[in-house]
Amino acid sequence: MSNSLIKIIGKSLNTISYISPKYASKKALYLFAKPRQRRVINDQKSFLDSAESLYLKHKHLNIATYLWKGNGKTVLLAHGWESNSGRWQNLISKLQKLEYNIVSLDAPAHGNTSGKQFNAILYSECINVVAKHYNPHIIIGHSVGGMASGFYQKNYENKELEKLVFLGAPSEFTGVFKNYVDMMGYNNKIENGINSLVLERFNKPPSYFSLADFSKEIDTKTLIVHDVFDKVIPFSDAQKIAKNHKNATFISTKGFGHGLRNETVYKHVIDFIQS
Known part of the structure; x- marks a missing residue:
């Protein structure tokens, strides 16, 4: 706009x-609450076509999910605002080499998921539907996908979830x-x-909807990664979350921006989920 x-x-x-x-x-x-139309571009489509696709139902929504089968633990990926599952291609390639079982979903009104409106609360409900179906051990969320993942764990208290990763997540x-x-x-x-x-x-x-406040009630081992120079979500948001989370590792980066699509970040994530 x-x-x-x-x-x-x-x-x-x-x-x-x-x-x-x-x-x-x-x-x-x-x-x-209305994202601009964000179609899956051709390069992303060919990558997503390499996965097994499945639509899950939540209220009026058809949630698009993608599965790259592996023999290891299941990782669920939740993208951010005006994005889609294609944004994870580089990280998924690295996780595949380590034989993780990888699942991604498109958020409401994003990618191939239906709907016209979006918010982190609805997104957390969709994550719950997907988590019930695929039983992830790890959830990685970028931006509002991280916020929604935190909302999910606070509200649904998945005892089987071993680890969370918040990448550039907003707090308030x-x-x-x-x-x-x-x-x-x-x-x-x-x-x-x-x-x-x-x-x-x-x-x-x-x-009320504060990831920093909710983090006080989240016991799940969590990695928080945020760039000092993030121009979209203030670095102070990550500091608030980390301060309140009793079981979190906080890593700050410099120069990777809000997207955090960087080899150094991927290494931090993989080291964390493998530890």
């Missing part, structure tokens, strides 16, 4: 908010919302309206 379009949308909804604040807030929340719903409000230039009416809609929809305020 271009800066000029962002300004137009922000100003338009601000104007509407003086007439109908709830409508403007609903529209703003809808736009926040409030922080994510605040960044969105600032980017769009929304006024206080819309900001307060969004918070009220979250409370109405989930029976909890946005401040």
Whole structure:
């Protein structure tokens, strides 16, 4: 979305908010939860075609899953915002050489999974459906996929899960919302309206949805990797999570950005899951 379009949308909804604040807030929340269409590109498609594909059902969603069979422990991969399972190709290639059994899912409204709306809570529910089917020993999540993986483990307490990996994961719903409000230039009416809609929809305020707070209740051995210069998710989010998690290893990187698609990062991940 271009800066000029962002300004137009922000100003338009601000104007509407003086007439109908709830409508403007609903529209703003809808736009926040609607990823831009992110089709699987040709290179990713040929890679994903090498896996066994299976669709699992959750509510109105058909969840696309991919399986690369191996003789070792099962690793479940959860990608981030406006991405898909193809983003894991390099890591999957390394895990295959170590004979891991590898599963990946496309998030709601991403890749080949159906739906038009996305949030970390719904994503965590989808992870639960996939985990019940494939019984992973390890879950690796990037960005909001890491947040959703943490939400999953806090809410469902999978005792069979041995390890978690959070790569560039956000900690706070409030922080994510605040960044969105600032980017769009929304006024206080819309900001307060969004918070009220979250409370109405989930029976909890946005401040409740904190991976840092949830981490206090997660016993699973966890690796947290975050780049100091991440321009998407602040490094301080990882520091909050690590501070509260009693069974976490925290590794900071420099220069790998938010994507963390780097040989050094892959080595950290593999060393952790093999330890």
